[in-house]
Amino acid sequence: MRGIIDLGFWQVVLAYVFAMIVLAIVKKRGVRREKELIISSIRMTVQLILTGYILTYIFANPHPLVTIAIIILMECFATYTVYKKFKGKLSKKLKRIIAFSMGIGTISCLLYFLLIVIRINPWYDPQYFIPIAGMLIGNSMTGISLGVKSLLEGMTTQKNLVEEALTLGATPQMATKNIINKTFDAAIMPTLNTMLGMGIIFLPGMMTGQILSGTAPTTAVTYQIAIMLGILGAVSLTVITMLQLGYRSFFNEEDQLV
Secondary structure (H helix, E strand, C coil): CCCCCCCCHHHHHHHCHHHHHHHHHHHHHCCCCHHHHHHHHHHHHHHHHHHHHHHHHHHHCCCHHHHHHHHHHHHHHHHHHHHHHCCCCCCHHHHHHHHHHHHHHHHHHHHHHHHHHHCCCCCCCHHHHHHHHHHHHHHHHHHHHHHHHHHHHHHHHCHHHHHHHHHCCCCHHHHCHHHHHHHHHHHHHHHHHHHHHECCCECCHHHHHHHHCCCCHHHHHHHHHHHHHHHHHHHHHHHHHHHHHHHHHHECCCCCEC
């Protein structure tokens, strides 16, 4: 297997031709996204360059406290991103539930995947810990965002149905069962669709990266299968934990809608 072909400065610059094409299209069409496109391109470049240098240092100097600190930082940023998306719509109780669900869902799946499936040594090896944590946390953040959105919409549009069910003697759990089931389905659907298209419609990023770096395709496939199942588990566990605890934030101690 040949090693990866290093991209030089001017080769990377040439890749920006695609951004220039998009910039020309939006400008000609009057879409008015020029500023966002330029800022996004610059921000992406700076962030990735800084990340590259930081990870190079961390990989060369592994330490358990550094690995743990990075995972906590990633969890905090992911949770904050969810909060920001629903600014002014989340109660304090629901915010705590979202943070708890993100932590439990992603970290439990991450530890199982790294310590039991892959069996990395040492256990805090940042070369495995950080990129895999990023995939699990990133996908779980998307899943829980979809879950929160669907839950808020369901509890708003179906408020009358929930109240009627409560009047007829249903418990809050029974009254919100359909909403929770539909919300869970909506939250995991993107992950399931991604799994359906892998290998035929597209090659996923992790597998592509490993193949480009010289890893045998068969090895890349086994890693991709394992990480995709890990992502499915993390998303599902995160969302269902949020839903099972979160629906209670819409009721008071007397089981009345608030």
